Amino acid sequence: MRQPVCKNLVPISHCAEHTLNPIRKLVDNLKINPNPDKSFLRLSIGDPSVFGNFNPPPEVISAVSEALTTSCxxxxxxxxxxxxxxxxxxxxTTPKSTLTSEDIYIASGCSDALRIAMDCLGDSDRHILLPRPGFSLYQTIAGNRGIPVKFYDLDPNNNWTVNLKQLESLIDGNTAAILVTNPSNPCGSAFSVQHQLEIIAVAEKYGLPIIADEIYQGMVFEGDSRSFGELSDNVPVLSCGGLAKRWLVPGWRVGWLIAHDRHGRLATVRGGLTRLCQVIIGSNVLVQAAIPKILANVPQSFYTATLTKLKKAAEILYSELQDCPQLRPIMPQGAMYMMVEIKVDMLEDIANHMEFVEKLITEQSVFPLPANIFGIPNYVRLVLTVPEDILREACHRILEFCAQHKAKVLRKKSRTDISPMLSS
Structure with missing residues (x-):
């Protein structure tokens, strides 16, 4: 029996209407028709557990197992x-930044910690400054809460450092906070301590707090990149982190927000943070109960091994792709990602990176993530948590794809080059 057409649809709220996950929207609209003759290689998923080659250490598993016997x-x-x-x-806690339990707010993953921080500082008439390119969830949270945003640019030609002059030009009396990501998803960059101090100086000049997405803190291949909260003397910092990435358990959904506040400027904010945590009555208690043993017992060798594997994956991608004329890989400094520029003007029948991705899927069954969801066109993001054999096979297919399309461009260019000679 046919269902009657409803003429009086139930309306949805402003909150629901303005909640949008850019990654979900992109994937839902992307033409994904893999080549049936080739295995489908996903370089798009930022989940270290997908392929089974990055697993949490036994100390993490045993800590949760032991917590099952407690009254949690x-x-x-x-x-x-x-x-x-x-x-x-x-x-x-560091010698420069002493913390107590009163500075910590546990949330349902780092994403929830970010939601709490943005919700507490932003408002309908107070905007938050976001990085571009930047993690798309920031916009999802802001849209859901009705918080306006402005975007400051990261420089792909200088290890994705912040354009400080442009950042400063965006600040006005209605700016609520500066949000920074370090190390970065999607860029794989890690700011130097000097650059972190330069960003802090801008925030201090205008009396602004910093929201620091530091879920990848400690995941830097080389150099000394530290928490913004540790480095800041006068600027209050809400640092958001969690178990997901460094301990390789994104599905456990436990994160935290750390209030670095040496001069008491967050006295009112702290009450707001506590109330916002009460919206969902706290995060996973079982995993919370395991946190003390996880943080105390996981050996440094585990963290070192994880970074070694990630760096090797980055080196493989970079070495395989760097000589391709149509591509420009940018060597990451940390986290789990690499950004690659697509030189679409050197590719036949490809107008932008979306077409690049769609045709790469159709012809080669390789799926990188288009970077327009992060706010930058003509780039794709590749993940570093893919097994080495899949990485190398994916690179081989990408290079084959570019070579096939490049040949058409060269033929077209050669005809253009000789046409003036023929006319003369």
């Missing part, structure tokens, strides 16, 4: 178990 079955304080908050505070 009921509600706890909405902003986190005291023992877990104490362990996080101790783990991130």
């Amino acid at each position: 079955y009921g509600y706890v304080p909405a902003h986190g178990l005291v023992a877990a908050r104490e362990a996080i505070a101790q783990y991130y």
Whole structure:
């Protein structure tokens, strides 16, 4: 029986209407028709657990297993178990930045910590400055909460450093905060300490707090890149982190927000953070109970091994792609990603990076993530957590794809080059 057509549709809220996940929208609209004769290689998923080659250490598993025998079955304080908050505070305390459990707010993953921070500082008439390119979830959160945003640019020709002059030009009396990502998703960049201090100086000049997405803190291949909260003397910093990436358990959904506030400027904000944590009555208690042992027992050798594998993957991608005229890979400095510029003017029948991705999927069954969802056109993001054999096969197919399209461009160019000679 045919269902009657409803003439009086139930309306949705402003919140629902303005909640948009750019990655979901892109994937839903992307023409994904892989070549049936080739295995489908996904270089698009930022989940280290997908391929089974990046696994959490046994100390993490045993910590949760042991927590099952404790009485962590009921509600706890909405902003986190005291023992877990104490362990996080101790783990991130440095000689320059001393933390206590009162500085820690546990959330349902780093994404939730970011939501809490943005919701607490931003408002309908107070905008937040976001990096471009930047993690698309920032816009999802802002749109959902009705918070306006402005974008400051990162320089792809200088390891994705912040354009400080442009950043400063965006600041006015209605600016609520500057959000920074370090190390970066999607760029794979890691700011030098000097550049971090330069960003902090801009925030201090205008009396602004910083929201620091530091889910990849400690995941730097070389050099000394530290937390913004540790480096800041006068600027209050809300640092967002969690277990997802460094401990390779993104599905466990436990993150934290750390309030670095040496001069008490966040006194009112702290109350707001606590109330916002109460919206969902806290995060996963079982995993919270395991945090003290996770932070205390995982050996440094695990972190080192993870970074070694990620760096090797970055080196493979860079070495394989760097000599391709149609591509410009940018060597990452940390995190789990590499950005690659697509020189579409050197490719036949490809107008932009979206067409590049769609045709690459159709012809070669390779799926990189188009970077327009991060705010920058004609780039793609590749993940570094893919096994080496898949990485090399993907590179081989990408190079074959570019060579095939390049040949058409060269033939077209040669005809253009000789036409003036023929007319003369």
